[in-house]
Amino acid sequence: MPTFAVNMKHPPESCPMFNNEIMKKLKEKVSKREEIAKKHKVKVVSACTSVLEHLIYYVVEAPSQLAVEDYFIETGFASWNSVEIKQVRYVEDVLKML
Numbered sequence: 001m002p003t004f005a006v007n008m009k010h011p012p013e014s015c016p017m018f019n020n021e022i023m024k025k026l027k028e029k030v031s032k033r034e035e036i037a038k039k040h041k042v043k044v045v046s047a048c049t050s051v052l053e054h055l056i057y058y059v060v061e062a063p064s065q066l067a068v069e070d071y072f073i074e075t076g077f078a079s080w081n082s083v084e085i086k087q088v089r090y091v092e093d094v095l096k097m098l
Contacts, residue, residue, distance in 0.1 A: 002061065002062065002063070002064070003045070003059065003060070003088050003090065004061075004062060004065065004068050004085050004086065004087055005057070005058070005086045005088045006057070006060060006068065006072065006083060006084070006086075007055070007057055007083075007086075008055070008058075008072075008077060008082065008083050008084070009054055009081060009082050012054060014080040014081075015054055016080075017051065019080075022080050025076050025080075026076065032075075033075055036074045039074075040062065040068075040070050040071045040074070041062060041063050041067055042060050042061070042062040042067055042068060042071040043060060043061040044060050046058065047059075056077070056081065072085075
């Protein structure tokens with residue numbers, strides 16, 4: 001299955017840490033993340049954030065970029081973040097090709 005790096009960024013005023021409306025939206029969707037991922041056949045490999053830089057990084061495996069887009073739209077992340085999705089390869093796989 002293809003692998004995608006997803007980088008998200010939001011302005012400080014849209015940060016769930018400081019914006020109660022966004023925090024409420026996030027809390028509503030967080031409990032449904034696994035269900036939404038299953039629906040779109042997305043496997044979250046890793047997720048991390050740089051809190052004070054307002055950056056969120058995901059690595060996901062999915063059948064297509066559209067599935068990744070649909071996952072981040074339905075989870076709500078796309079409503080307060082700009083989302084950049086890139087299809088990537090694991091370095092180990094590239095090294096095998098050499």
